[in-house]
Amino acid sequence: MKHFTKLAFAGVLAALTAGAAQAQELYTPNLAYRTGPFAATGIPLMNGQADYMAMLNARDGGIGGVMVNAEECETGYSTEKGVECYEKTKGKAIVTQPWSTGITLQVLPKTNVDMIPILASGYGFSPMMDGKVFQWAYNTPAGYWDAADMIIQYLEGMESLDGKTIAFLHLDHPFGKEPLPVLEALAEEKGFTLNPIPVGLKEMQNQSAQWLQIRRMRPDYVVMWGWGAMNAGAITEAVKTKFPMENMLGVWWSGHDADLAIVGEAGKGYKSISWSFPNLDAPVMADIQKHVIDAGLSKTDETEMKGVFYSRGIIISAILAEGIRVAQAEYGVAEINAEQLRWGLENINMTEARIDELGLTGMVPPFATSCSNHTGHSGGWMLEWDGEKFVKVSDHLTANVAAYTELAQKNAKDYADANAPWPVAEGCEG
Amino acid sequence: MLYRTAGQYKTSYEADQALFPVRQDAVLLGIILLFVWVIFPLTASEFTFQTLLIPILIYSLAALGLNILTGYAGQLSLGTAAFMGVGAYACYKMITIMPWMNPIVAILLSGFFSAGVGVMFGIPSLRIKGFYLAIATLAAQFFLVWLFEKWAWLYNYNASGAIQVPNLDIFGLYVSGPQADSIVQYYVVLFIVSLLTWLCINLTRGTLGRTWKATRDMDIAAELIGINLMRSKLTAFAISSYVVGVAGALFVFMWRGAAEPNLFDIPLSFRILFIAIIGGLGSIMGNYLGAILIVGLPVVLNLLPETLGIPISSSMVEHLNIMIVGSLIVFFLIVEPHGLAQLWRLLREKLILWPFPY
Numbered sequence: 001m002k003h004f005t006k007l008a009f010a011g012v013l014a015a016l017t018a019g020a021a022q023a024q025e026l027y028t029p030n031l032a033y034r035t036g037p038f039a040a041t042g043i044p045l046m047n048g049q050a051d052y053m054a055m056l057n058a059r060d061g062g063i064g065g066v067m068v069n070a071e072e073c074e075t076g077y078s079t080e081k082g083v084e085c086y087e088k089t090k091g092k093a094i095v096t097q098p099w100s101t102g103i104t105l106q107v108l109p110k111t112n113v114d115m116i117p118i119l120a121s122g123y124g125f126s127p128m129m130d131g132k133v134f135q136w137a138y139n140t141p142a143g144y145w146d147a148a149d150m151i152i153q154y155l156e157g158m159e160s161l162d163g164k165t166i167a168f169l170h171l172d173h174p175f176g177k178e179p180l181p182v183l184e185a186l187a188e189e190k191g192f193t194l195n196p197i198p199v200g201l202k203e204m205q206n207q208s209a210q211w212l213q214i215r216r217m218r219p220d221y222v223v224m225w226g227w228g229a230m231n232a233g234a235i236t237e238a239v240k241t242k243f244p245m246e247n248m249l250g251v252w253w254s255g256h257d258a259d260l261a262i263v264g265e266a267g268k269g270y271k272s273i274s275w276s277f278p279n280l281d282a283p284v285m286a287d288i289q290k291h292v293i294d295a296g297l298s299k300t301d302e303t304e305m306k307g308v309f310y311s312r313g314i315i316i317s318a319i320l321a322e323g324i325r326v327a328q329a330e331y332g333v334a335e336i337n338a339e340q341l342r343w344g345l346e347n348i349n350m351t352e353a354r355i356d357e358l359g360l361t362g363m364v365p366p367f368a369t370s371c372s373n374h375t376g377h378s379g380g381w382m383l384e385w386d387g388e389k390f391v392k393v394s395d396h397l398t399a400n401v402a403a404y405t406e407l408a409q410k411n412a413k414d415y416a417d418a419n420a421p422w423p424v425a426e427g428c429e430g
Numbered sequence: 431m432l433y434r435t436a437g438q439y440k441t442s443y444e445a446d447q448a449l450f451p452v453r454q455d456a457v458l459l460g461i462i463l464l465f466v467w468v469i470f471p472l473t474a475s476e477f478t479f480q481t482l483l484i485p486i487l488i489y490s491l492a493a494l495g496l497n498i499l500t501g502y503a504g505q506l507s508l509g510t511a512a513f514m515g516v517g518a519y520a521c522y523k524m525i526t527i528m529p530w531m532n533p534i535v536a537i538l539l540s541g542f543f544s545a546g547v548g549v550m551f552g553i554p555s556l557r558i559k560g561f562y563l564a565i566a567t568l569a570a571q572f573f574l575v576w577l578f579e580k581w582a583w584l585y586n587y588n589a590s591g592a593i594q595v596p597n598l599d600i601f602g603l604y605v606s607g608p609q610a611d612s613i614v615q616y617y618v619v620l621f622i623v624s625l626l627t628w629l630c631i632n633l634t635r636g637t638l639g640r641t642w643k644a645t646r647d648m649d650i651a652a653e654l655i656g657i658n659l660m661r662s663k664l665t666a667f668a669i670s671s672y673v674v675g676v677a678g679a680l681f682v683f684m685w686r687g688a689a690e691p692n693l694f695d696i697p698l699s700f701r702i703l704f705i706a707i708i709g710g711l712g713s714i715m716g717n718y719l720g721a722i723l724i725v726g727l728p729v730v731l732n733l734l735p736e737t738l739g740i741p742i743s744s745s746m747v748e749h750l751n752i753m754i755v756g757s758l759i760v761f762f763l764i765v766e767p768h769g770l771a772q773l774w775r776l777l778r779e780k781l782i783l784w785p786f787p788y
Contacts, residue, residue, distance in 0.1 A: 032744065032745065034744075034745035034748075035745050035748050035749060035752075071744070072743065072744045072745070073744050074744040074745045074747065074748040076748060079686070079693070080485075081748075083480065083481070083686070084480075084481045084729060084732070087476060087477045087480045087481055088477055088481070088733075090476075091477075101590075102690060102693075105590070105592055105594070105688045105690070106686065106687055106688050109594065109607070109608035109687060109688075110608045110687070112608065113608050113609060125590070172579060173591075173690065173692065174590035174591055174592050174690060177589060177590060177591055178589075178590065180589070181589060200579075201692050201695075411589065415594075418594060418596055419594065419596060419597060419607065419608065420596070420597065421597065421609065
């Protein structure tokens with residue numbers, strides 16, 4: 001009985017918290033993961049996101065005069081906790097930042113009902129680029145299919161891929177399988193052989209079997225779609241088996257400084273495509289240093305601040321802040337709601353000039369979203385590990401989006417059909 | 431006082447054998463049923479439904495299934511999550527092949543698939559016992575999760591390898607998928623959980639339950655008094671897997687809405703085993719108490735600092751939470767190794783004597 005009263009108590013408690021009144025603020029919760037198996041990669045991202053918002057609050061008094069409440073809800077990367085956080089925050093949230101493919105999968109179908117935009121910068125379901133179908137979902141500024149296309153483009157820029165072999169080392173998980181359709185289409189078009197090598201979630205730290213296979217296969221390149229412990233596992237294994245590091249490339253989530261720092265000099269030449277770059281001379285970094293770090297509002301440290309992931313966190317928050325600003329300007333209210341932010345996010349125009357104005361010079365390529373294009377396709381840069389840090393080794397690359405727009409639309413339509421009734425934005429042009 | 435049994439005379443064997451020999455127990459159950467069927471649904475918020483009520487019920491059901499096998503029939507199993515997965519995938523396939531099917535019927539039918547698979551993996555139990563059987567069920571765990579990953583037909587060749595629950599309705603009322611209301615889902619879950627609990631209470635008190643208990647306590651002795659061990663063990667596997675399979679279908683269709691194969695991996699099996707052990711093996715009520723402790727308590731603890739206005743970061747709360755729940759598990763197991771159900775049983779006995787213990 002004691003426990004049933006506890007349950008009843010919990011019910012009352014939850015009802016109370018859900019109904020609590022709030023002061024004027026922009027509530028942009030973040031489903032953070034500072035604990036659990038992926039915490040090492042989560043912490044710099046979360047710090048970057050939190051610090052940028054804290055900087056806006058300290059420097060400008062929020063956005064448009066309203067303070068941002070970028071509260072974190074800890075998920076530990078667990079889907080179950082993620083759903084708990086989503087339910088907890090959705091009452092007053094104007095955006096959801098789910099942060100894991102599993103949580104994204106869970107909340108994506110609910111967005112049409114709950115009417116809260118999802119901001120999944122650089123992750124999630126690639127067909128989300130079709131804004132007509134996925135009215136509430138944004139993977140701005142680039143999706144996994146963009147990444148796959150840009151990596152192949154970069155390789156082709158060096159030599160013809162005809163007759164080459166590419167091993168595709170990926171996490172055996174929705175995230176890792178995501179770029180396969182585009183890579184397969186490219187393999188057919190460019191004439192290279194694609195050999196997918198899955199790494200099970202349990203094998204992330206011990207990839208000797210996979211690397212044995214790679215050694216036997218002797219691929220010209222290894223393209224890696226890894227996350228968390230898998231990256232460090234693959235990189236150390238590659239060094240151990242003496243795979244030429246300059247022929248190994250990863251997606252943006254496989255470019256974490258700490259993973260490469262383990263091998264240091266030996267990791268020289270490893271590349272990762274990225275839509276964000278840690279430009280330490282950008283004005284925004286100085287502002288964060290002044291208003292957040294020196295004021296003692298941050299949890300970050302100096303080494304972490306120089307990393308790719310910290311700056312990526314900044315960019316994600318900057319995209320969200322820009323969406324809020326656009327919505328505020330359009331609707332003439334400072335305290336916008338979720339629906340208005342949805343419009344804001346699909347009308348972002350990050351021109352070169354705007355990026356400079358925001359102090360993000362050189363940290364993100366220019367992009368623009370529209371009602372039918374929720375990704376923005378910013379393109380990115382190829383970053384290379386020089387033994388100590390990541391440096392840009394390519395010009396601004398842009399994905400050949402036209403090649404898979406049709407595929408994205410087809411997959412988006414399949415998704416909508418499977419989840420009928422699914423409202424589609426019919427009047428959406430361009 | 432509260433539990434005064436004076437004046438409650440049993441005048442027939444039937445009355446003595448009744449489920450509730452003490453009237454107060456029946457009243458208590460009535461109150462609990464009133465809460466779960468009427469008061470909670472009327473007062474609960476969306477958050478309470480989605481993070482407390484629905485998951486606690488579903489986890490309780492899964493633990494109940496495991497308890498039949500481990501607690502009543504004494505066969506240790508580590509493959510619960512995989513059998514849940516069989517139920518979930520079976521339900522998904524039935525719903526996608528026959529979209530006209532009533533979702534509740536589909537959920538109840540999907541249990542039969544996991545029952546079949548459960549019996550198949552239960553066959554080794556005729557020869558091996560204890561830890562060795564646990565290893566055999568562990569094989570089921572690994573094999574089935576691997577199958578969910580590799581057999582693309584199971585997830586309809588979806589590129590991401592995950593299953594998504596479509597919007598399903600019964601007479602125009604959505605019961606699953608994103609369009610469904612939480613309260614509808616809660617009632618569906620509650621209905622199925624109540625039905626299966628009622629069924630299990632009756633089964634465990636009847637001939638079958640007694641055969642299971644005899645098998646658990648000493649299988650050689652059971653065989654000598656004429657119990658067919660094969661029948662006893664395989665029925666335990668079948669019924670346990672049926673209940674677990676239905677719990678799995680509910681888990682995905684009424685709560686999660688989407689599932690990846692690794693959801694049904696070993697951590698989920700352990701979680702359910704913990705619920706069954708901490709709640710109390712060989713008890714029906716224990717599953718509910720265990721689920722409240724393991725599933726419900728962390729959610730409540732997560733809310734506390736915010737409600738009390740303590741400024742503490744979310745990740746810190748999570749760390750504290752893991753520590754508190756972990757130490758509570760240790761505490762309860764030291765205080766009462768037979769689980770929360772036994773704790774309640776002792777408390778009840780004390781209450782019957784109170785305030786004049788002899």
